[in-house]
Amino acid sequence: MNAQVSLTVSDLQGWYGESKALHGMTFEVGAGEVVTLLGRNGAGKTTTLRAIMGLLRKKKGEIRFDGEDVAGRMPEYIARRGIAYCPEERGIFASLTVEENLFLPPVIAQGGMALEDIYALFPNIAERRNSQGTKLSGGEQQMLAIARILRTGANLLLLDEPTEGLAPVIVQQIGAVIRKLKERGFTVLLVEQNFRFASKLADRHYVVEHGRVIDTLTAADVAGNLDRIQSYLKV
Amino acid sequence: MMAFLGISPQLLFGQLLIGLINGVFYAMMSLGVAIIFGMLRIGNFVHGAQYMLGAFGAWYLLHLPDLFPGLGLPSLGYWWALALVPVAVGLIGAFMERVFIRRVYELEHAYGLLLTVGLTMVIEGLFNVGYGAAGQRYDIPATLKGGVNLGFMFLPYYRLWVIAAGLFVCALTWYIVERTKLGAYLRAATENPNLVRAFGINVPRMLMLTYAFGVGLAGLAGVMAAPIYQVSPQMGQSIIITIFAVVVIGGMGSISGAIFTGLMLGMIEGLTKVFWPQASTTVIFVIMVLVLILRPAGLFGKETASVHAANISMARPNSFLENGRLWLPILSGVGVVLPFLVYPVFGMKIMCFALFACAYNLIFGYVGLLAFGHAAFFGSSAYIAAFTAASWGFPPEFAVLSGMTVATVMGAVFGWLAIRRQGLYFAMITLALAQLVYFYALQAPWTHGEDGIQSVPRGYLFGFIDLEDTMNMYYFVLAVFLIGFAAIYRIGRSPFGQILKSIRENELRAISLGYSTDRFKLLAFTLSAMFAGLAGATKAIVFQIASLADLYFTTSADALLMTLIGGVGTLLGPIVGAIVVVAMQKEFATLGAWVVVVQGAAFVLCVLFLRKGVVGTFEDWLATRSESKRNAAGYTADLAAKGAE
Ligand SMILES: Nc1ncnc2c1ncn2[C@@H]1O[C@H](COP(=O)(O)OP(=O)(O)O)[C@@H](O)[C@H]1O
Numbered sequence: 001m002n003a004q005v006s007l008t009v010s011d012l013q014g015w016y017g018e019s020k021a022l023h024g025m026t027f028e029v030g031a032g033e034v035v036t037l038l039g040r041n042g043a044g045k046t047t048t049l050r051a052i053m054g055l056l057r058k059k060k061g062e063i064r065f066d067g068e069d070v071a072g073r074m075p076e077y078i079a080r081r082g083i084a085y086c087p088e089e090r091g092i093f094a095s096l097t098v099e100e101n102l103f104l105p106p107v108i109a110q111g112g113m114a115l116e117d118i119y120a121l122f123p124n125i126a127e128r129r130n131s132q133g134t135k136l137s138g139g140e141q142q143m144l145a146i147a148r149i150l151r152t153g154a155n156l157l158l159l160d161e162p163t164e165g166l167a168p169v170i171v172q173q174i175g176a177v178i179r180k181l182k183e184r185g186f187t188v189l190l191v192e193q194n195f196r197f198a199s200k201l202a203d204r205h206y207v208v209e210h211g212r213v214i215d216t217l218t219a220a221d222v223a224g225n226l227d228r229i230q231s232y233l234k235v
Numbered sequence: 236m237m238a239f240l241g242i243s244p245q246l247l248f249g250q251l252l253i254g255l256i257n258g259v260f261y262a263m264m265s266l267g268v269a270i271i272f273g274m275l276r277i278g279n280f281v282h283g284a285q286y287m288l289g290a291f292g293a294w295y296l297l298h299l300p301d302l303f304p305g306l307g308l309p310s311l312g313y314w315w316a317l318a319l320v321p322v323a324v325g326l327i328g329a330f331m332e333r334v335f336i337r338r339v340y341e342l343e344h345a346y347g348l349l350l351t352v353g354l355t356m357v358i359e360g361l362f363n364v365g366y367g368a369a370g371q372r373y374d375i376p377a378t379l380k381g382g383v384n385l386g387f388m389f390l391p392y393y394r395l396w397v398i399a400a401g402l403f404v405c406a407l408t409w410y411i412v413e414r415t416k417l418g419a420y421l422r423a424a425t426e427n428p429n430l431v432r433a434f435g436i437n438v439p440r441m442l443m444l445t446y447a448f449g450v451g452l453a454g455l456a457g458v459m460a461a462p463i464y465q466v467s468p469q470m471g472q473s474i475i476i477t478i479f480a481v482v483v484i485g486g487m488g489s490i491s492g493a494i495f496t497g498l499m500l501g502m503i504e505g506l507t508k509v510f511w512p513q514a515s516t517t518v519i520f521v522i523m524v525l526v527l528i529l530r531p532a533g534l535f536g537k538e539t540a541s542v543h544a545a546n547i548s549m550a551r552p553n554s555f556l557e558n559g560r561l562w563l564p565i566l567s568g569v570g571v572v573l574p575f576l577v578y579p580v581f582g583m584k585i586m587c588f589a590l591f592a593c594a595y596n597l598i599f600g601y602v603g604l605l606a607f608g609h610a611a612f613f614g615s616s617a618y619i620a621a622f623t624a625a626s627w628g629f630p631p632e633f634a635v636l637s638g639m640t641v642a643t644v645m646g647a648v649f650g651w652l653a654i655r656r657q658g659l660y661f662a663m664i665t666l667a668l669a670q671l672v673y674f675y676a677l678q679a680p681w682t683h684g685e686d687g688i689q690s691v692p693r694g695y696l697f698g699f700i701d702l703e704d705t706m707n708m709y710y711f712v713l714a715v716f717l718i719g720f721a722a723i724y725r726i727g728r729s730p731f732g733q734i735l736k737s738i739r740e741n742e743l744r745a746i747s748l749g750y751s752t753d754r755f756k757l758l759a760f761t762l763s764a765m766f767a768g769l770a771g772a773t774k775a776i777v778f779q780i781a782s783l784a785d786l787y788f789t790t791s792a793d794a795l796l797m798t799l800i801g802g803v804g805t806l807l808g809p810i811v812g813a814i815v816v817v818a819m820q821k822e823f824a825t826l827g828a829w830v831v832v833v834q835g836a837a838f839v840l841c842v843l844f845l846r847k848g849v850v851g852t853f854e855d856w857l858a859t860r861s862e863s864k865r866n867a868a869g870y871t872a873d874l875a876a877k878g879a880e
């Protein structure tokens with residue numbers, strides 16, 4: 001077993017009721033890497049993250065995290081093994097204050113970020129800690145959604161389209177945050193449609209279409225293949 | 236002190252105190268119901284029975300030496316009960332969640348409600364078998380005997396204690412839910428349980444503990460109530476419907492809202508006892524009506540979405556089982572010969588209840604709305620028919636028409652009120668409105684209270700057909716039943732029925748197609764009430780009686796049970812269900828008090844194991860059989876084609 005691999009997904013298939021959404025996803029994330037899943041709307045990126053988290057009921061295939069097959073485990077188990085999830089819709093709780101949202105995910109291992117570091121990374125959140133969670137702006141909610149999974153000691157972060165619908169300035173801030181997370185040794189599986197954003201961050205890209213990986217590029221491949229990538233993402 | 240409006244201060248403050256105490260119990264109970272509903276999406280009808288368990292638990296502890304002589308157990312008094320019983324009742328709750336309630340989380344609200352109604356009937360039925368209607372005395376603990384004279388009134392210490400302790404428990408619950416880490420988990424899981432799980436929190440266990448906690452609160456309320464009210468198997472039965480009304484009034488917005496609403500309604504009820512005693516049992520339901528008109532989401536509510544029809548129909552549209560043109564003649568034929576095979580009275584009872592179930596199926600199966608108060612239409616119509624026939628000498632056809640008319644009007648009004656809220660609230664509102672009618676009938680002079688209207692003359696149909704003759708009566712009922720059945724079938728097949736179907740399948744789409752779905756729902760509800768009224772009025776003429784049982788919530792539950800046993804949304808299901816239920820009631824009539832237990836168990840078993848109902852299960856079997864036949868035919872055809880090559 002290669003100790004450098006954090007997550008391996010092999011031939012993952014998944015269904016919503018009768019309709020199949022994943023047709024054999026296969027990819028791998030090395031420890032400390034930032035890896036993206038790129039692809040159009042409806043390609044199956046979110047479904048893949050939900051399957052990894054144990055939130056997709058009906059699935060087949062293998063999901064190995066730190067060497068353990070976690071497919072078929074309950075979400076609470078998978079989270080406690082060290083995977084943290086930031087959903088596409090952000091999932092900020094309206095009935096909780098900003099601070100309660102931040103402290104909601106329980107600490108599952110040592111080595112999570114200290115509160116001061118988090119507040120240093122997200123100064124807005126510190127300022128508004130007593131507001132209702134959903135009173136924050138879209139960008140702030142996204143920051144909060146990322147911030148709250150950094151405390152827990154989870155090592156693998158699943159981030160689902162963190163830049164969706166946000167202003168360019170905010171997108172840049174989020175880029176900076178992800179870069180800092182990489183420096184701190186987090187492993188990140190990033191789902192994106194915004195390739196310009198992703199290309200500056202990731203070590204590797206998997207292009208997803210119709211529920212399977214159709215192409216793989218390393219950061220070094222990107223420069224020479226811009227046209228090809230654009231064609232994958234064009235609507 | 237001076238008398239105020241001719242009311243003595245002793246009376247005024249005395250009733251206010253009683254109201255405040257009731258309010259404390261309402262607050263504690265509705266808190267539990269609201270938390271459970273928020274987290275588990277279960278309308279915990281069994282909350283009243285769990286409250287009763289608390290009171291009996293205290294009583295048992297006190298009588299341990301008598302209950303288990305020879306074991307040398309001590310008699311444990313009030314303070315022991317206060318500590319032990321809520322925990323024990325909470326554990327029973329945890330057990331019930333684990334074994335029963337957990338199985339219906341993913342299903343429609345209807346099943347959760349039915350399941351808890353069934354559990355209620357089993358628990359209350361068992362205690363009824365053991366203790367009957369008589370209440371057991373439970374003395375005020377020695378330390379809290381006596382009281383203090385405030386000059387204008389005497390304040391017993393025990394009541395003071397109940398108010399203080401109850402308010403403290405409410406405040407503590409508020410603090411836990413709103414201000415602690417555990418409460419944050421609860422609130423978050425109420426909004427998005429899956430995400431909370433994905434953070435590593437064991438939400439299923441949390442649901443069980445939440446249920447146990449809510450139930451434990453009911454148990455605690457039961458212990459505290461034991462010295463004030465009598466400890467009796469019935470003590471939880473009516474309080475639960477009031478609690479549902481309290482939850483509807485308060486709305487699901489906030490814990491403090493539930494507490495405040497409970498206290499306030501208790502006080503208002505107390506004041507009503509002073510100024511207008513007759514209205515005191517109904518005032519909470521009247522307030523509910525006002526709140527629904529003025530502030531549909533409830534005083535503290537936030538819920539806004541208006542989409543709530545659910546598709547739980549078990550019918551397969553093209554099956555021969557759904558073909559009314561085929562079944563109407565068959566049913567007519569069977570109906571004609573039936574009185575020569577079974578007792579005509581038995582046949583008439585089945586037809587009345589089958590029509591009632593068909594009417595209920597119109598709203599529950601065809602539109603997907605969980606109505607839980609059809610007893611109001613069935614019973615009111617029965618009372619009107621009985622009254623007009625007995626007191627005004629109406630001939631049977633006019634008596635039935637009068638009953639039906641009243642039921643239709645009531646259906647329009649109740650429907651107009653209830654469609655403002657969705658899902659389980661719809662059920663709670665229709666239930667509370669039916670309870671309002673029940674309390675009215677209990678008190679109004681013309682309904683003769685507990686006796687009901689008896690010895691209703693059957694009279695002469697059209698002036699010359701003597702309905703005292705059993706066969707004449709039978710064929711009249713058969714005609715009524717067939718007309719009702721055919722009409723409901725026609726409604727289902729009409730363009731209107733198609734719109735109802737599209738509402739139940741996808742209400743948002745129906746709205747986007749430009750249908751004002753609320754209007755269609757209201758019309759369907761009114762029609763359903765009308766046919767329920769037809770069934771009730773006919774029943775009153777056949778059995779020559781209209782009684783409170785016709786209006787009680789168990790009659791509404793019967794309609795739901797019959798529809799469910801037969802197969803929701805199917806053409807024949809309600810008839811099959813009515814046959815099963817009426818036959819069961821007849822079969823078990825000799826069991827006396829056990830009937831309720833058996834019927835409750837039937838509810839539970841149906842929800843857990845026979846959700847498709849008899850007809851739905853049969854449909855499934857037919858479908859798989861024709862499927863495998865088709866496959867087999869395809870296979871032989873393939874072989875033949877290969878052979879020809
Ligand atoms: N809750 C759901 N129920 C049914 N189908 C769904 C659901 N969520 C997503 N799908 C379908 O699954 C496919 C993949 O969706 P998704 O994983 O959300 O795509 P992406 O995140 O790449 O945009 C799409 O065809 C989508 O329509």
Ligand SMILES: [Mg+2]
Pocket residue numbers: 042045046047088
């Ligand atoms: Mg997505």
